[in-house]
Amino acid sequence: MTESPLHLLLEFDARSQRDQDQPPAFLHRRDRKFALSCEQRGEIPDARLWLEHMARLSGPGNHPSIADTTGRLWSRINAGFATAGVLLGMLTMLGLLFYDGGQRINITVFLAFVVLQLFLALFTTAQALVGWQPWRWLAHRIIPRGRTGMVSRLNPVLMARAAHFGGLGFALTGLLTLLVMVVVQDLAFGWSTTLETSAPGYHRLVVAIATPWGWLWPAAVPELALVEATRFFRADIGAGAIEPQRWGQWWPFVTMLWTTWVLLPRGLLTLVSVALVRRRARQLLADHPGMHALMYRMETPSLDTGSQHNDAADMPDTGTRTNVQPLPDSDILLCWAGAGEPELPRTLTGATTRMLQAGGAASLEDDQKALNQIEEWLRQGPDQAVLVVTRSWEPPTGELQDFLTAARELWPRGTRVALVPLGLDARKEPEAHQLRQWLRFADRVGEDFVGVSVPSLEWRPPYADQGDLV
Structure with a gap:
């Protein structure tokens, strides 16, 4: 059995639901005996050992467990988001790099799009932390709801993880498409904005953005001369006196811009989302009502008082026969x-x-x-x-x-x-x-x-x- 906290939580929740149909006295005797066996072996009883013990008692089943079914469902959801991200990343980058020879690829648009991607990545993690579910409508359609609602409590972090997988696929294919386009096509980059922005001011902006990789790849930090030479206006459809090769010198900056501010944050936040799922599953397992009941049954001795009633005011049953039987002949x-x-x-x-x-x-x-x-x-x-x-x-x-x-x-x-x-x-x-x-x-x-x-x-x-x- 896997030790994944999510798998343990789902298996424990399903087992606890089945135990609700059993008499409390039977559950107490069963779990107390398990705790004594663990003590004899020098083990500390926990959810994993208890589930393994229950699996041995129940024997192999003919149907997949609820944890396996839910795991496969979320694997399909993650794969669907990742596939959609791969396709959208390629198409989006092709759109951003579209160049027909009569216009420039605007660096300002690239900057705005990178900021949007960074915002979406941070927003996805934030909604998982606060428990908000912007994907609630989708989750209700494709995810079955259990009697305890345990899976629905995990939906915010699980959907955030799926969204990050999609974003990571988007960032990876976007970078690959960018590199391929740089090789196979002569791209012309420039910058322009309707606002009155000077070239030195724009240069300070791109230098600040390039700070994380400036020491690693100095060529990916645009110089002031390049910023001044590659500014274009709507009415300026020609290259003028600018050397043609200057328009393509922006590609190292664009590559590192996408890698540093889109791909790396997505990768790190994807790992964070996986850790959030594990932490949330551990918290729900520790706070599960069935876990508290199990710990009580394992820690409390099981004694037979002779009373057939649950009311403490009832006296023990005294209507039992008082005669004993002869000792049978047996070896x-x-x-x-x-x-x-x-x-x-x-x-x-x-x-x-x-x-x-x-x-x-x-x-x-x-x-x-x-x-x-x-x-x-x-x-x-x-x-x-x-x-x-x-x-x-x-x-x-x-x-x-x-x-x-x-x-x-x-x-x-x-x-x-x-x-x-x-x-x-x-x-x-x-x-x-x-x-x-x-x-x-x-x-x-x-x-x-x-x-x-x-x-x-x-x-x-x-x-x-x-x-x-x-």
């Missing part, structure tokens, strides 16, 4: 979250007992391996039950419910799970109030699959007289 034993340490009841273990660990400090991959191993043992027979040892004093966790839900889907039909809560004191049975929370938990998971059993008080050290230990 498959699963210790959940470190339960059974440092000792286990003698009635739970034997020479053929096969033991696994899951939950707690175990990673999601370890939990999945345990599920697959038990599924293999159950299919080999003859066991049709699995003993899951837990700590009675710890409330049932959402991770355990997710584990059992996955087990119901994976294990053979007819398999039974016996929850075996162990007391805090290894010599005593679990307290009644602790046992009731596990009975309520079994009711919610499903009595057809999960039951609660209590072993006798014969104890032995762990792993004594056991068979294979996995």
Whole structure:
């Protein structure tokens, strides 16, 4: 998955919209387990890791993601603006350099056009910074709107980036067309204005404009003699006594003028627009309501209180049955979250007992391996039950419910799970109030699959007289 802030934002926004249809308790258990797995691996959970984790859980999709679809759409928009800029740059430069031998190419017109291009480039960046959308009518026609409006908040900077791509294509092809025309045609430049402007004053203006490149290419800075010699008037259609080659000596100035004040600003502002898109995407991702909810779920432990109501004034459900079921005969034993340490009841273990660990400090991959191993043992027979040892004093966790839900889907039909809560004191049975929370938990998971059993008080050290230990 790409680490582009725009891609992360769009993927996260789409995932958050899908999560709105899930129960809050399920989301809390899922994201808390992810945070614990990251902590175990020494990683700091963030949006990228969370999306990669969700992609692994969901598996490959048959349809492109919203981020890929939106990315391709904006790639087409950028390419369209760039293509239009290339064509307009060539046509515009041909128009500016049009010369039929009877008139001069006016440097003053060139200066005015360069100022216009510089103004448009700065204006495009300014509207992106303030969030104004002069392209709103176009964006509404070609860009789909999401439920959260996240894409519409990015439209100002995205449209500014597209406009700069078009402007950059305009500037590049304009420069190339200028150089080609200088080579293939004998251009005659001059300057003229209706205002009463002296040649020394005009010379000071062009020298000030040429300051950035004067040290690099002195020939591209017009001399006063050239300015005085190439002034023309409307009624003056001939070259007079001016040497013909003097009319073409303006081309270095025109080339550097276009390069310095049109091409370079467009290139720099294009890079600025790309940086603005990334910064805006990071800000929206950090301020996304779904991100705040995700961080809360990852940082807050998920506990099962036994209440089926959302109202804090409601008392926990006390209508749960109070009887436990007999301990089934099974050699498959699963210790959940470190339960059974440092000792286990003698009635739970034997020479053929096969033991696994899951939950707690175990990673999601370890939990999945345990599920697959038990599924293999159950299919080999003859066991049709699995003993899951837990700590009675710890409330049932959402991770355990997710584990059992996955087990119901994976294990053979007819398999039974016996929850075996162990007391805090290894010599005593679990307290009644602790046992009731596990009975309520079994009711919610499903009595057809999960039951609660209590072993006798014969104890032995762990792993004594056991068979294979996995």
